[in-house]
Amino acid sequence: MASDDIARLAELLREFKGASRTATVLTGAGVSTESGIPDFRSPGTGLYCFIDPMEYLSVRALERTPEKLWKFFADSYAAAADYQPNAGHAAIAKLEEAGYVGAVVTQNIDNLHQRAGSRNVLEVHGHLRTAHCTACGVTVPFTSATDQVLGGAPVPTCAECGSLIRPDVVLFGDDMPADFLRASEAVRSGSLLLVVGSSLEVSPVNYFAFEAERLAIINRSPTPADRRADVVIHGSAGDALSSLAAELGVA
Numbered sequence: 677m678a679s680d681d682i683a684r685l686a687e688l689l690r691e692f693k694g695a696s697r698t699a700t701v702l703t704g705a706g707v708s709t710e711s712g713i714p715d716f717r718s719p720g721t722g723l724y725c726f727i728d729p730m731e732y733l734s735v736r737a738l739e740r741t742p743e744k745l746w747k748f749f750a751d752s753y754a755a756a757a758d759y760q761p762n763a764g765h766a767a768i769a770k771l772e773e774a775g776y777v778g779a780v781v782t783q784n785i786d787n788l789h790q791r792a793g794s795r796n797v798l799e800v801h802g803h804l805r806t807a808h809c810t811a812c813g814v815t816v817p818f819t820s821a822t823d824q825v826l827g828g829a830p831v832p833t834c835a836e837c838g839s840l841i842r843p844d845v846v847l848f849g850d851d852m853p854a855d856f857l858r859a860s861e862a863v864r865s866g867s868l869l870l871v872v873g874s875s876l877e878v879s880p881v882n883y884f885a886f887e888a889e890r891l892a893i894i895n896r897s898p899t900p901a902d903r904r905a906d907v908v909i910h911g912s913a914g915d916a917l918s919s920l921a922a923e924l925g926v927a
């Protein structure tokens with residue numbers, strides 16, 4: 677990670693703030709790997725090394741093999757509340773507090789931006805706080821659903837009507853939530869987009885990187901949008917964002 681790249685990124689953020697504009701941050705699973713949560717696509721450790729996403733994380737899977745989908749969620753995320761925000765989440769919250777960042781658009785479902793103090797968080801792939809009944813719509817805490825599965829039930833069922841409960845995350849094949857439209861407006865309203873820890877392989881969110889007026893990327897591996905970015909930093913999100921916050925005097 678070159679310090680002149682951090683300096684250039686800091687300069688871009690200063691330029692926008694000086695013009696009374698803010699940056700939008702777009703995060704992916706890579707901002708949370710330093711909290712111990714595996715991402716999907718890192719070679720060797722990403723969850724896609726072990727599962728086929730369409731088999732576990734799609735609307736089709738929910739309909740045909742809900743027990744597989746729920747085993748995945750119970751095994752991977754029942755203890756999500758135990759993970760702690762890392763230096764990257766903390767730096768993003770400080771950049772928002774200092775007026776450099778207007779919104780955090782996250783593909784993550786782990787709640788770590790909010791827990792680090794970010795206020796305007798748009799969750800474009802849902803979250804793990806709740807789940808709901810596919811028949812009567814009643815909402816329950818996500819952990820009450822995973823508790824049923826960990827207790828031996830093949831799938832969690834609704835206490836009101838006995839139907840299947842589903843997680844409040846966006847599965848492949850689901851419509852995008854209202855936060856996606858809000859995120860799209862934030863990106864289109866003439867912005868600097870700072871992408872952190874995303875492979876930019878998942879559509880439609882990855883289009884944001886091609887719609888933003890100015891673009892900066894912090895990611896361990898190359899992405900399809902690197903060549904149109906003003907600044908690209910290949911390295912740790914926690915290190916790069918901590919250096920950026922320090923450079924801007926908000927650390």
Ligand code: NAD
Pocket residue numbers: 703704705706707708709710713714715716717718722783784785786801872873874875876877878894895896897911912913914
């Ligand atoms: P991805 O797995 O496709 O890509 C993650 C990217 O982050 C990779 O390119 C990797 O090189 C990079 N990376 C990993 N660790 C990093 C680090 N410490 N610093 C900098 N870069 C790092 O993830 P994605 O683009 O977010 O898309 C996949 C989907 O994964 C999203 O829809 C998201 O909902 C879901 N997901 C979320 C979580 C979570 O909530 N924490 C975890 C796994 C997957």
Ligand code: ZN
Pocket residue numbers: 809810811812813814834835836837838839
């Ligand atoms: Zn019900």
